[in-house]
Amino acid sequence: MSIEKIWAKGVTRRDFIKLCSAAAAALGLSETMVPKFVSAAEKAAKKPPVIWLEGQDCAGCTESFASNLNPGTAEILLDTISLRYHETLMAGTGDVAEHALEQTMEEGNYILVVEGSIPTVDDRFCVIGGKPFRETLLKTAEKAAAIIAFGTCSAYGGINAAAPTKSVGVQSIVKDKPVINLPGCPGKPSRLVATLLYYLSTGNLPQMDKYNRPLAFYGKLHHDNCPRRGHFEAGHFLTDWNDPKQVDWCLLLVGCKGPKTYTDCPQVWWNDGASYCVNAGSPCSGCTQPEYYAGFAPLYVKQENFMMPGVAGINADTVGKVLGGATAVGLGAHLAGSVAAGRLSKNKRSHNEPLTLKEEKEAVSVKNKSANNQREIAKDHTLKGKGGRD
Ligand code: SF4
Numbered sequence: 146m147s148i149e150k151i152w153a154k155g156v157t158r159r160d161f162i163k164l165c166s167a168a169a170a171a172l173g174l175s176e177t178m179v180p181k182f183v184s185a186a187e188k189a190a191k192k193p194p195v196i197w198l199e200g201q202d203c204a205g206c207t208e209s210f211a212s213n214l215n216p217g218t219a220e221i222l223l224d225t226i227s228l229r230y231h232e233t234l235m236a237g238t239g240d241v242a243e244h245a246l247e248q249t250m251e252e253g254n255y256i257l258v259v260e261g262s263i264p265t266v267d268d269r270f271c272v273i274g275g276k277p278f279r280e281t282l283l284k285t286a287e288k289a290a291a292i293i294a295f296g297t298c299s300a301y302g303g304i305n306a307a308a309p310t311k312s313v314g315v316q317s318i319v320k321d322k323p324v325i326n327l328p329g330c331p332g333k334p335s336r337l338v339a340t341l342l343y344y345l346s347t348g349n350l351p352q353m354d355k356y357n358r359p360l361a362f363y364g365k366l367h368h369d370n371c372p373r374r375g376h377f378e379a380g381h382f383l384t385d386w387n388d389p390k391q392v393d394w395c396l397l398l399v400g401c402k403g404p405k406t407y408t409d410c411p412q413v414w415w416n417d418g419a420s421y422c423v424n425a426g427s428p429c430s431g432c433t434q435p436e437y438y439a440g441f442a443p444l445y446v447k448q449e450n451f452m453m454p455g456v457a458g459i460n461a462d463t464v465g466k467v468l469g470g471a472t473a474v475g476l477g478a479h480l481a482g483s484v485a486a487g488r489l490s491k492n493k494r495s496h497n498e499p500l501t502l503k504e505e506k507e508a509v510s511v512k513n514k515s516a517n518n519q520r521e522i523a524k525d526h527t528l529k530g531k532g533g534r535d
């Protein structure tokens with residue numbers, strides 16, 4: 146709804162400013178922010194409308210988006226887009242909210258962002274405002290200019306695909322329009338912001354892979370860019386989180402799905418470059434992949450039944466033997482290649498064995514390279530935050 150329409154409905158500018166004051170207070174901001182809110186809201190009224198629907202979700206993707214720092218959520222919501230409907234963030238409820246949705250749908254040409262999956266067993270598993278979510282999604286998709294599935298649930302079903310609801314992602318329901326998938330559990334805000342800005346500034350969809358993920362965020366294999374990769378090559382696999390010696394070692398044997406996961410996580414860390422799963426000591430659970438969750442569970446356990454294509458005569462059993470005879474862990478073709486090349490077997494060591502000087506140097510160099518990357522990213526973010534955004 147434009148500002149003019151708000152005035153036409155009998156809401157005075159004074160009321161509107163009061164509303165902005167209340168919003169500033171609710172956010173814990175000072176009165177000096179109110180004129181900025183008013184002017185931003187007026188500008189936002191001319192910005193592309195966005196409808197954000199939530200199906201079967203935990204609102205984690207909304208939480209994640211709302212925690213973005215550069216640019217901040219308020220900046221995105223007020224300066225960049227006009228968010229017309231969002232069940233978690235909007236102040237309106239009930240009929241008023243539903244009316245805002247219908248009105249925006251009537252106008253058409255909006256960006257539809259979807260969070261959460263859609264049950265296929267029975268529509269009654271997800272009913273919002275008295276209507277099955279599947280129907281609302283199909284209807285909202287009709288006049289959408291672009292559709293973005295934010296988070297793994299809306300992209301491929303995610304965790305809910307493993308539930309008795311047999312849930313699926315948006316592209317399995319909306320089949321007559323392209324869907325930009327931005328998987329991640331939760332969705333990463335930097336990917337959503339960049340996709341929105343790209344679409345708004347070019348009017349085009351980004352270049353995508355076969356799973357409809359933008360190549361810019363999902364074009365590289367985690368394992369190839371991992372800060373722990375030096376230890377993988379040296380055959381240092383963490384088996385005990387309590388052993389200080391193993392703190393930086395490769396997490397493959399504790400369930401890492403990095404060798405099968407395409408993501409920008411090693412390059413673009415979470416929370417404005419603060420850290421990310423593998424850096425913090427948690428194996429990558431492959432949350433950006435269509436296989437996630439059921440295909441990768443249990444997440445923190447090396448996988449006995451991971452399908453591994455045979456490479457150079459190497460099969461899962463052989464890999465298991467090479468890695469200590471313990472098991473055939475979850476490996477992709479690349480790892481089998483490493484085994485074939487003798488890298489893993491040659492360097493396999495007990496975790497009690499100290500690193501050689503050369504290995505120490507290798508590990509430090511990989512770590513420093515990664516830290517430098519993060520500093521560059523952080524510097525870039527800071528510049529952008531200071532008005533250097535292009
Ligand atoms: S298996 Fe995981 S922790 Fe090890 S190098 Fe690959 S991505 Fe990194």
Ligand code: SF4
Binds near residue numbers: 406410433
């Ligand atoms: S490191 Fe892996 S599990 Fe963690 S957010 Fe990135 S893709 Fe998901």
